Amino acid sequence: QYRARSAFKLLEIDKRHRLLVPGQVVVECGAAPGAWTQVAVAAVNSLPQAKNKSQGMVIGIDLQSVHPVPGATLLDGRDFTAPQTQLQVLELLNGRKVNVVLSDMAPKASGIKGLDHENIISLAYAALRFAAQNTAEGGSLLCKIWEGFMTHQLISDMKRSFRTVKIVKPAASRGDSSEAFLVAKELFHEPTT
Numbered sequence: 001q002y003r004a005r006s007a008f009k010l011l012e013i014d015k016r017h018r019l020l021v022p023g024q025v026v027v028e029c030g031a032a033p034g035a036w037t038q039v040a041v042a043a044v045n046s047l048p049q050a051k052n053k054s055q056g057m058v059i060g061i062d063l064q065s066v067h068p069v070p071g072a073t074l075l076d077g078r079d080f081t082a083p084q085t086q087l088q089v090l091e092l093l094n095g096r097k098v099n100v101v102l103s104d105m106a107p108k109a110s111g112i113k114g115l116d117h118e119n120i121i122s123l124a125y126a127a128l129r130f131a132a133q134n135t136a137e138g139g140s141l142l143c144k145i146w147e148g149f150m151t152h153q154l155i156s157d158m159k160r161s162f163r164t165v166k167i168v169k170p171a172a173s174r175g176d177s178s179e180a181f182l183v184a185k186e187l188f189h190e191p192t193t
């Protein structure tokens with residue numbers, strides 16, 4: 001039983017783009033109420049549910065409080081964009097590199113389209129910067145946006161760190177016309193020619 005219908009967006013994107021595998025380390029930004037966390041815990045086997053598969057790790061962060069999700073470490077009541085929050089994440093990682101950064105972070109919508117767009121894009125940049133610095137070679141980033149005039153700049157900035165970036169609209173987010181997800185794969189640290 002998932003805590004929110006948003007779980008189906010992640011399940012749909014993961015099925016199509018194959019982001020989550022047992023054993024991976026996942027940092028999830030904007031985790032409340034915890035539906036993506038539930039999906040991630042099962043997919044990377046962080047509980048671990050499957051004894052014969054490698055055990056992953058899930059760290060979720062949110063401004064709001066989140067009820068515990070077995071198999072995940074939740075840093076709630078924290079702003080992901082604050083440097084001290086990211087330091088806490090790094091402490092929990094204890095030297096392990098991240099394989100996948102997930103961001104379903106969204107600001108409180110003001111109703112002013114351009115403003116909401118700018119605000120969610122700046123959250124996406126926070127996830128991108130964190131991913132570029134802390135993700136293992138070959139890692140990936142999935143990030144929610146509300147589409148608008150800054151979408152293309154964000155995609156081209158993602159392409160400076162990831163070999164492929166795709167914009168996807170899962171059927172599960174049909175109701176929200178400007179919602180889209182960027183799937184960035186194959187992080188590289190050194191530009192290749």
Ligand code: SAM
Pocket residue numbers: 003004006007029030031032033034035036037061062063064078079080081104105106107123
């Ligand atoms: N993926 C979640 C799930 O499936 O349960 C739903 C996430 S909800 C759409 C967006 C969340 O982003 C909200 O809970 C909000 O508090 C969080 N958020 C927004 N800005 C944030 C920030 N700066 N740091 C941490 N979380 C943030």
